[in-house]
Amino acid sequence: NAGVTQTPKFRILKIGQSMTLQCTQDMNHNYMYWYRQDPGMGLKLIYYSVGAGITDKGEVPNGYNVSRSTTEDFPLRLELAAPSQTSVYFCASSYSSFNTGELFFGEGSRLTVL
Amino acid sequence: GEDVEQSLFLSVREGDSSVINCTYTDSSSTYLYWYKQEPGAGLQLLTYIFSNMDMKQDQRLTVLLNKKDKHLSLRIADTQTGDSAIYFCAESMDSNYQLIWGAGTKLIIKP
Numbered sequence: 383n384a385g386v387t388q389t390p391k392f393r394i395l396k397i398g399q400s401m402t403l404q405c406t407q408d409m410n411h412n413y414m415y416w417y418r419q420d421p422g423m424g425l426k427l428i429y430y431s432v433g434a435g436i437t438d439k440g441e442v443p444n445g446y447n448v449s450r451s452t453t454e455d456f457p458l459r460l461e462l463a464a465p466s467q468t469s470v471y472f473c474a475s476s477y478s479s480f481n482t483g484e485l486f487f488g489e490g491s492r493l494t495v496l
Numbered sequence: 497g498e499d500v501e502q503s504l505f506l507s508v509r510e511g512d513s514s515v516i517n518c519t520y521t522d523s524s525s526t527y528l529y530w531y532k533q534e535p536g537a538g539l540q541l542l543t544y545i546f547s548n549m550d551m552k553q554d555q556r557l558t559v560l561l562n563k564k565d566k567h568l569s570l571r572i573a574d575t576q577t578g579d580s581a582i583y584f585c586a587e588s589m590d591s592n593y594q595l596i597w598g599a600g601t602k603l604i605i606k607p
Contacts, residue, residue, distance in 0.1 A: 424597030441594070487540070
């Protein structure tokens with residue numbers, strides 16, 4: 383059981399470039415999430431999904447897109463990268479909803495936009 | 497709006513007890529959580545408490561909840577070097593599908 387796997391672990395982008403952060407989980411969880419973690423701040427929810435084919439915006443969705451074509455995969459796409467998107471990104475999954483379910487996190491992806 | 501606040505750092509001596517504090521603003525919280533993040537790793541659930549409980553104990557961990565003051569604490573007894581990490585407090589509400597996170601408290605262990 384690998385849990386939640388994110389790639390890449392580190393990436394440097396130039397302003398205006400695009401990239402996709404990959405996330406996959408092997409626990410057959412319906413719920414998946416993308417968070418960003420900025421220094422001195424709590425995690426902020428970017429997007430979440432309650433099942434394959436269903437996605438919804440979180441607190442800070444601007445500049446990002448997601449898709450959920452399978453239960454296992456939940457990629458996060460950054461279009462036209464900006465310095466404000468420099469952050470550590472975490473993918474997470476859970477068996478049940480936010481309120482009662484334990485979140486399982488990936489190891490994080492550190493993105494720098496220069 | 498909703499907010500969860502924690503001190504950014506706590507330094508304790510090995511073998512002492514650590515007490516990490518958290519305050520939250522939303523009285524409709526249903527669950528409150530403590531997650532641990534070790535260096536270079538993702539967050540892991542340590543423990544949680546339902547809002548109708550005052551205390552929960554799990555081996556070296558004790559969680560205290562004061563609903564009147566909206567204050568949550570995590571006590572780690574006999575703190576060890578392996579407890580060095582960032583500890584995040586989070587609250588969930590029935591009203592929306594969101595977890596509200598604190599900024600995390602970095603626990604530093606002195607020999």
